Amino acid sequence: MPPYALDDFAFDLRRAVPPAEIWVGSGTGTVSQLTGTVCGVGGWFAPPLAAPDSRLTISLEVDGQRVVDLARPGAGNRGLLPAGGTWRPDRIVRRGTYHQYADGLTSLAVESTLTPSHGSPGYVLTLRIRNRSGNTHELTVVPELAATQAHQVPLSEWGWVPPAAGRGEPVTLSHDGLTTTLEGHAEATFTIAVQAGAGHTTRVWESRIAQTLGRVPTLTSDIPGLEQYYRRSLASGLACWWDHPDFVTQPFIATSGLDGGALCSYAWDTGGYAPTLLSLMLGDSVLDVIQSFLDADLTDRYAIAPDGTGLGVAYAYSGWSLVALTRAAAAERRLDPALIARLYDVLITLDKRFQPDGQTGVLRDYGDQSNLLEMRGSGWEHVVASPNAERAWTLETLAELSDLTGAALPSDELRRSARQIREEVIRQLWDPQARWFRSRYPDGHTELAYSVQAFDALRSCPPEIANALISHLRPGAFLGEYGVSSVSAEDELHYETADIDWSGAGAYTGEAPQLALTLWQQGHPELAWDVLRRLFWMGEHYPYFPQDHYSDKPGAPASGRRINIIAGLTGAEAVLTGLAGIHPNPDGSLHITPNLVAAGNITLSGLGYRGHTIDISIRPDGFEVFVDGETQSPDPDGTVVAVRPAVSGCGSGASAG
Structure with a gap:
């Protein structure tokens, strides 16, 4: 069953x-x-x-x-x-x-x-x-x-x-x-x-659910709204699933597609929002999805049409997203070093597509809104903290994958470049008075745009700067009763209420749960839960999640294309990898560090990983992890090593060239 x-x-x-x-x-x-x-x-x-x-x-x-x-x-x-x-x-x-x-x-x-x-x-x-x-x-x-x-x-x-x-x-x-x-x-x-x-x-559909969710754990909870939110998040991913025989991959993961629009697949939201969950759902087919993006020349395109044709322009977040999906894929299967080498070539070419900054040449100028995430006003453009910070993570991850697969990339150089990028993001763009990042235009003009995109840089910030950023996560600024605003309501220059996904009064559907996930990863569990719980109304009122939704009232704009979105999977991703602390690693190991929630009890049953079945029980006063029915004891730091590293160093199973 x-x-x-x-x-x-x-x-x-x-x-x-x-x-x-x-x-x-x-x-x-x-x-x-x-x-x-x-x-x-x-x-x-x-x-x-x-x-x-x-x-x-x-x-x-x-x-x-x-x-x-x-x-x-x-x-x-x-x-x-x-x-x-x-x-x-x-x-x-x-x-x-x-x-x-x-x-x-x-x-x-x-x-x-x-x-x-x-x-x-x-x-x-x-x-x-x-x-x-x-x-x-x-x-x-x-x-x-x-x-x-x-x-x-x-x-x-x-x-x-x-x-x-x-x-x-x-x-x-x-x-x-x-x-x-x-x-x-x-x-x-x-x-x-x-x-x-x-x-x-x-x-x-019965066969598809058995196949795609066979290794995804079921969730039960006495916390009002959590269980339904998790299921509707999974339904959002399933609604983007296509198995058309003439499409470039079977399955083909569309960005949206139910109303005929956005039937294309973006590297950005396919890999960038729920890579762990998507890898579990796709199995070995995840390699075909990665290959389809590499074949489409992401150095000049942001998406692929159903037949694999590249669409659009170069997108600042494409490389980071594709590396995130590849890292998730590496956890359960051996990756061919040729795949990592090709990924590196594409990423370096994409990197060169954007001009070096005018000071040290370490950061990249990511252009205007057509290459970024489409704020309607000027502000978060050109030399910005995100995705420059993500670029540092990408280089480090490529080095990690090279070491594990034997791809022979210049790992030391990649790690050195990552450190320089992180240092320059802080040195060039951090404004200590505003406690926020500035963006810098080619002529030297700078802007303080209080965009949710800045929180993506949390993963690369030292604690004092991370804490300063997080201080802006408060009601009346970024936090609304029903979600997160993509621009702080306190930002008079950039906040608006018409185009909500990146310009205020609401957000792209993947952003709030991704923020919650980032907060869990950075050691802020109470705030992470406070962000995620604001979204539980969506599980009660949508069959599948729309592209974006308001943060100050339940619902989405009645006009425009507001149908389904693959980033709806991010809710379940945040629950699994944030709240439950499930961390598959490229060396084949699985670490689990659950976060306790005062609101109630949570049970995740039937996670399938490298031939093992993992169950997790989380209570307000503690947790238990079971592997194949046997209770596992945590290490002194509270982490359970549920599955040890693979002998070969990079999982087992299919490979790709």
């Missing part, structure tokens, strides 16, 4: 907060419900086919009377009324009611199940209509499919923006009969297919 089943990810649609547009995917296609309807279906995508303007509406004829499925608010409405529903990774189930008395009682319960096809374009809509009265009715289901067409879009063109409508192949509708005599208290089922059937989508 897999640790999780599809029903474990079921979500009550009555609890959904904006954006209300809900999509569901099969791994080869996606489809959306029509908001406000019980049975209506919106646009769908099955690459290379796109039908964003497709619309299927349903009405009923009951004893010759029309019952519409688009009920308007107000008294006297005689349409089919929505009554809630459930999202699962493989389907959307909606319920509706029609209860009218006119020359006798007509009382119908309607349930629709919307399932995207797997392996063929389109979807299936199944209607189950139950007669709740003793009267007999003549019933006809009347589908109306808009006269739209599905058109071919080359896989290389599936980037950030969803494909627009176009002309191409006709969209056809088929069914198994839509008229019946519905006896009292009887039930009838109708099946309507657009393009092709979806009979095995559920079986595909």
Whole structure:
């Protein structure tokens, strides 16, 4: 039995907060419900086919009377009324009611199940209509499919923006009969297919969950909201999973993709937010994902299209993210030294893509917002603490991987460069009066932009500077009741409320849990928990996490593309590697240092690592770690060495060249 089943990810649609547009995917296609309807279906995508303007509406004829499925608010409405529903990774189930008395009682319960096809374009809509009265009715289901067409879009063109409508192949509708005599208290089922059937989508999803979550631990807790947040975080990752046979990798991990947009894959959010969890989910396929990025020339691109074509411009965080994913991959398998050598070549070339700073040449000028993380105002640009600090970590990690694999990189030089970078970040950019990092433009102009990106540099800061940075993590500045603001609300120059992911009033969905994880790693467990707990509302109100969300109120902007995001996995990553302190290492060892939480008890069961099964129990007053059922004693520093280093020095298993 897999640790999780599809029903474990079921979500009550009555609890959904904006954006209300809900999509569901099969791994080869996606489809959306029509908001406000019980049975209506919106646009769908099955690459290379796109039908964003497709619309299927349903009405009923009951004893010759029309019952519409688009009920308007107000008294006297005689349409089919929505009554809630459930999202699962493989389907959307909606319920509706029609209860009218006119020359006798007509009382119908309607349930629709919307399932995207797997392996063929389109979807299936199944209607189950139950007669709740003793009267007999003549019933006809009347589908109306808009006269739209599905058109071919080359896989290389599936980037950030969803494909627009176009002309191409006709969209056809088929069914198994839509008229019946519905006896009292009887039930009838109708099946309507657009393009092709979806009979095995559920079986595909059951197999996918067993495969992807087979080594990911289940979480149970008496802390309100934590368990559901963890599950919804996992669902966010699963919603980005594609197994299309024509994509460059199987699986292909999209940045978003449910609405046809951001079906591309960014190195930045694929590797930079949940590398440990993603490596557990992918297994040996993680090597194919890494290879696909190396093949796409990240020195001039930030993402790959589904066919592997490079997209965009050079991205400042790509190299760090790809090294993070490679380090996670190294923990469970032997890596070919040729892979590390090629990664080094790509990283050095990418490094040279950005100009040296104008003082010592040690730091890099990372350009403007097109190369960074898209603040809308000037501020966090050019010579900045992050990602220069991440660059230092990247060089050190390459040296570590070289030593373990025998890749023969200049390890001493890499470590020396890392030390110089850290020193120069502090010397050139730290403002002791502001207790913050300045960014410096080519002409010498500097800015104090209180961006959440500065906290990424915590990993490279000495304690006194780290503590100064952390002093800004307070309510009314970076902390909101429902998350973290990407720009401090105290920053008059840069804070705004319109574009929330990087400019204030909210944040990109991976940022708050990543900040919590960083705080745990840097020895601030109480503050880390305080940050993470602010996000638990999301597990109660989203089937999968959107691109960004507000920090001062629950929800996300109702306009724009706010669908699913791979960085939604960061919540589960923070729980596993931060709260539970699970640390897989490139030498094959596994160290576990749980953080205690006064709020309650947490159990993580069934972590699979190098053939072992690890269970962790965390209480307010202590913890226990079990390996293959045997209790493990911690070292004097509180760390449990759950798995010792591999004999070969770098894990065992698959390799890649």
